[in-house]
Amino acid sequence: MILTILRILFLRLRNNPLELLLVFVMPVIFFSIFAAIFSNGIATGSDKKVRVGWISSRDTALGFQLRGFLERNSSLQCSTLHAGNLAISEDVDSMQEDKPEEDNILDDATMASRISEAQKSGRYDLIIKLPADFPNDLAHLTDDENQSACKVSLITDGQNPMAVSMVTSIVSGFFAQKKATAAAGQLMSLGTAGGDGERVNGFRGRGIGGEQSMSGARDQNRGDRFFDALREPTDIFKDDENHHWLRTDSDGVTSVHRISVVPSRWTIVPMQQEANSARSLETVLAEQPLSDVDDALSITVENPQAATQENPRIAMYAAGIAVLFLLFSATGNAAALLEEAESGTLDRILVSQAGLFHIVSGKWLGILLLGCLQITVMFLWAEAVFKIQLGQHVLGFCVMTFSTAAATASFAMLLATLCKSRAQLNAVSVVIILSMSAVGGSMIPRFAMSDRMKEFGKWTFNAWALDGYQKVFWYQSPVSSLKTEVTVLLGSALVLGLLTLILSRRWKRG
């Protein structure tokens, strides 16, 4: 008996292609979509990197080096929003004698405008901004009493928090390396000057933690110049409590002694500081991780959207979920057409004074209004509980909601017209809607997708709707900026609606 029951189950499954589709094909489709999003499936090459935009108020050697460092990082895809008014020169030395020229400085308003545009384009996960007072080299940090640190701003729209952590770490690493290089160069110069290579090497290994950093000291990039400006080593360390382990011999060569008691920190006073010895650059080397960001570096993370909005990200989640369920409810309502056809109610209505156009239009309008209401309820709840500031974006919200609901209504009506039965529509709609939602960003944030997947997502209503809501709630763009999204959605609504009207003639053909 159990075998017979089992047989019935399998026979029914075998005779029902829609159920087979849901059981076997659907999981494969979803697996493929998620695999494509989260792995290197169809997203290969550079489009899995964190996309970093670069803008500096003026071109400096240190900025140039930082940018080069970022470009060489394999996990970043770095491009310039603005190359500075000066063309970036490969001749770094030409930037050493940096005197900020007013003509070459990009003003704050222009930078803010370009950053805003870049963020709204969606092409960047993060933008690195260097201010006008960004130093030309590390030595400059001690030139000016008022300049306490290299200021680097990371501008994020909050969509990709991973990007912030990653870039912060990389930038900190750059400065740590620069300082390590500088210190190592200093020590190297001390060591070689003393002719006691072995001792220096011993000191080097313990003092700054490894060959990697020391190799940087041989780079004639920045560190040499930093140390070129130093006075005699004994003078440099004269104020240090450990100055006694430096010794200058009769030939004037300074060497390091007592290497077993190398101090954990000391003060380096550059030559320019001689007149004002009160200021110094304190460098932590030994016993401290190189990646630590000290006072020489100030990384600030800015989120312009967050500054004016309490919870902009929630609006995106609300939109994503709303569009997903809008598609389901729209197809559910459109399925009533199939139920009416199956029961003969449609025939009865067609025989009445209502024509096919009235029926299709009436149902489309009903689904549209219901969709608008559904999204509105979702956003009202989001406003009440999560404070998404709906009141400040009513117009944009209305425009996007109407466009989205219209496109969805046409899509649902077309599906219902193409399917032969309610059961068929259910199966087909589940496959299509879940696929569209996965690709279009209702399930997975679009920023987590590869560029190719994002482009692919443009074939879905979800992506256009979410892009539109993003502009409204996240970027707080004016309604005029929604014209692309609205055109696509309303255009789709029109085309699919007309197709529905044409194909719905089949109801009259029986």
Place this chain on the structure above:
Amino acid sequence: MTDLSAPTVAPVLTLENVRKKYRGREALKGISLELLPGELLGFFGPNGAGKTTMIRCISGLLRPDSGRITRHPATKSESSGPIRLGLVPQNLAVYPDLTVQQNLEVFGRLEGVIGRQLQTRITEVLEWAALKDRTKSLAKTLSGGMQRRLNIACSVLHRPGILLLDEPTVGVDPQSRERIYAMMEELTAQGAAVLLTTHQLEEVETHCDRIVVMDHGTIVASGTLSDLVQQTIGQPHRVILRFDLPYTKQLAAFTFDESQTSATCAIRSMKELPQVLSVLKQLDCEPSQIDVRSYGLQDVFLELTGRSLRE
């Protein structure tokens, strides 16, 4: 093409040589028909005969390939347009999640009945369909018979001159069936023409004024039951004599079978039976058994359409 006998009153619906190909085959092969006001016309035929296609053509859901279907004005002086039509599909073509009242309201509005007129008509129709006590009930909670009555009620709110019903009594108990035919007879009494399809032979025999038998897309016979029997079998009753031994004498008007143990004679009415028995007595014919069989629509139907399965 099959012609029906010319009616004496002006028809409300005329079909002239209607042809329709449907899903690759000729579903209607030149149907001609007239429907009279106040007439209850029963369409009878095997599955696939073309009944539903014909109803869909009449209701305008399908356009005939050739021929003409004319709905005549309700009155000759009226120039406002053709007589109105109501359709009762075979399935329950109502909204199960709406109440009886709400179903009547929406279908009334779809037929252009609005306002006070709609409320008046709903009240009348609820009374007519014996659903007055269930106005607030959801359609899906009604019994099968009530749902059928609601199904019909939704189609008459606009007082159609022609009502098309596709198997209106499927799956209902005898009481509900009688009630449904009583409703239709009320309609015909008010002058509406009712055309129904059914497989229930006794319903057609009992209630329909005229019967049309369809097969293979054509009307193979039409008329009253006695007309049909006359056209197909001849006499409506048959006297059958059975003998234990072969009967060798001649019996006028009787036809013997090959074994000479059975003889049959057709009679026009049961009133002729005593006369037949009297003749047999005069001839000293004493059969072992005398059967009298009356012919009905089933005999006509099988005679016209054969006994082979159609599907």
